[in-house]
Amino acid sequence: xxxxxxxxxxxxxxxxxxxxxxxxxxxxxxxxxxxxxxxxxxxxxxxxxxxxxxxxxxxxxxxxxxxxxxxxxxxxxxxxxxxxxxxxxxxxxxxxxxxxxxxxxxxxxxxxxxxxxxxxxxxxxxxxxxxxxxxxxxxxxxxxxxxxxxxxxxxxxxxxxxxxxxxxxxxxxxxxxxxxxxxxxxxxxxxxxxxxxxxxxxxxxxxxxxxxxxxxxxxxxxxxxxxxxxxxxxxxxxxxxxxxxxxxxxxxxxxxxxxxxxxxxxxxxxxxxxxxxxxxxxxxxxxxxxxxxxxxxxxxxxxxxxxxxxxxxxxxxxxxxxxxxxxxxxxxxxxxxxxxxxxxxxxxxxxxxx
Ligand SMILES: [Zn+2]
Ligand SMILES: [Zn+2]
Numbered sequence: 287x288x289x290x291x292x293x294x295x296x297x298x299x300x301x302x303x304x305x306x307x308x309x310x311x312x313x314x315x316x317x318x319x320x321x322x323x324x325x326x327x328x329x330x331x332x333x334x335x336x337x338x339x340x341x342x343x344x345x346x347x348x349x350x351x352x353x354x355x356x357x358x359x360x361x362x363x364x365x366x367x368x369x370x371x372x373x374x375x376x377x378x379x380x381x382x383x384x385x386x387x388x389x390x391x392x393x394x395x396x397x398x399x400x401x402x403x404x405x406x407x408x409x410x411x412x413x414x415x416x417x418x419x420x421x422x423x424x425x426x427x428x429x430x431x432x433x434x435x436x437x438x439x440x441x442x443x444x445x446x447x448x449x450x451x452x453x454x455x456x457x458x459x460x461x462x463x464x465x466x467x468x469x470x471x472x473x474x475x476x477x478x479x480x481x482x483x484x485x486x487x488x489x490x491x492x493x494x495x496x497x498x499x500x501x502x503x504x505x506x507x508x509x510x511x512x513x514x515x516x517x518x519x520x521x522x523x524x525x526x527x528x529x530x531x532x533x534x535x536x537x538x539x540x541x542x543x544x545x546x547x548x549x550x551x552x553x554x555x556x557x558x559x560x561x562x563x564x565x566x567x568x569x570x571x572x573x574x575x576x577x578x579x580x581x582x583x584x585x586x587x588x589x590x591x592x593x594x595x596x597x598x599x600x601x602x603x604x605x606x607x608x609x610x611x612x613x614x615x616x617x618x619x620x621x622x623x624x625x626x627x628x629x630x631x632x633x634x635x636x637x638x639x640x
Contacts, residue, residue, distance in 0.1 A: 335352065338350070343376055344403045344404075344405065344439065347359065359463075360463045361375060362465070364408050364442055364444050365409075375405060377407035379399065380399040381394055381395065382395040382397030382398075383395070383415070391414045391415065392416065392417075393419040394407075394418055395422045396422055396432060396434060400434070402458075403436065403439075404438070404439040406439070406441045406445070408442035408444045414442075414444035415445065416444060416446050416447070418445065418448045418449055419449045419452065421452065421454070424451050425455060426450070426454055426474055438461065439459065443467045444467065445467060447470050448464065449495070454474050454475070454478060454479075455478045455479070456479050457480050461484045461485070462484075465488065466489075467488075467490050470493045470495035472494070473494065473495070473498075473502050474502075475504050476508060477505065477508070478506065478508070479505075480508065481510050485508075485513070486514075486515045487514075487516050492521075494536075498533065499525065499526065500524050501524065501536055502524065502525055502535060502536060503536065505540055506535070506540075509540065509542060514546055516547070518551070520549055521552060521554075523548065523554070523555050524555055524557050525556045526578055527557065527578070535557055537560055538559070538563065540562075541563065542564075543563050546565065546568055547568075549571065552574055553574060554574075554578065557579055559580040560580055560581045561580075565582065565584050566586040566587070567584055567586045567587035568582070568588060569636055570588055570590050571592070572591045572593075574600055575599075578604075581605060582605060583607065583610055584610065586610075586612055587612050588607070589617070592616075615636070615638055616628055618639060622639055
């Protein structure tokens with residue numbers, strides 16, 4: 287995605303020798319393109335790419351002089367330099383810190399920082415920074431929104447928790463990679479991050495730091511979200527019971543989220559998890575036993591990791607996994623010997639065995 291953007295933004299001088307847009311002209315009321323203008327698509331580069339390491343405050347990546355670039359990856363750090371690329375980490379200034387209750391680390395808050403690339407330091411006053419505080423950069427209510435303009439954030443591996451509504455209504459945040467070491471994420475942590483395209487949750491996350499077991503509203507109304515990677519150690523996604531007041535699900539109203547891979551230990555998908563979210567296809571683990579009013583009604587495919595019998599035993603309340611008659615595929619690591627509908631992973635995505 288970023289590589290594609292870069293390609294669009296950086297003139298293709300070295301490779302294509304042309305810039306600007308094709309000359310096809312359109313006028314009001316004339317909806318057919320001028321087909322006498324030749325296709326002006328840039329040709330393939332005439333050189334083998336030579337990639338050089340690049341970095342900014344948040345990411346490292348590889349880039350050729352022509353602009354061709356690899357995906358940007360967040361720096362990995364627990365000190366002053368990135369452990370992968372060696373770049374100096376330049377923390378944001380004007381953040382605020384509060385000693386945690388054990389007195390062995392600091393909780394970070396926005397303070398008066400206005401950086402557009404936010405960099406959380408690994409330590410403060412000689413102690414590690416261990417938490418992003420409750421409502422640290424966000425607020426649970428839109429009318430209290432801090433209106434921060436940061437688009438990217440680097441977080442150190444010293445963190446172990448992300449607080450309640452920590453990034454709620456951070457409307458400019460485009461991607462988030464929670465560092466390895468974080469074990470819990472608070473309710474509403476990223477709700478209404480309407481520019482957020484991708485989220486990554488490491489396997490160290492085992493729980494949602496939640497008022498209700500299972501968590502709620504963490505990615506509520508993340509309307510640009512298309513890619514989410516969940517921790518393999520989650521056992522529950524969303525809460526198990528109906529409540530007096532409305533508490534939205536973790537992925538409610540993610541109006542561009544069409545695919546998700548539910549990790550292998552999840553037993554329950556709870557209350558309103560996918561309400562307003564157009565899931566087309568989903569990977570479901572054999573461990574799944576309950577789908578509780580989750581609005582999980584995939585329209586195209588279920589990639590299942592258990593047997594047909596296990597699938598029929600999943601308890602589904604107030605909804606129907608099969609309402610839209612999705613294709614069902616069963617997991618087979620190697621090419622299946624018998625006829626049937628089987629799938630496996632190719633580059634981390636489900637693919638049907640032909
Ligand atoms: Zn090149
Ligand atoms: Zn780096």
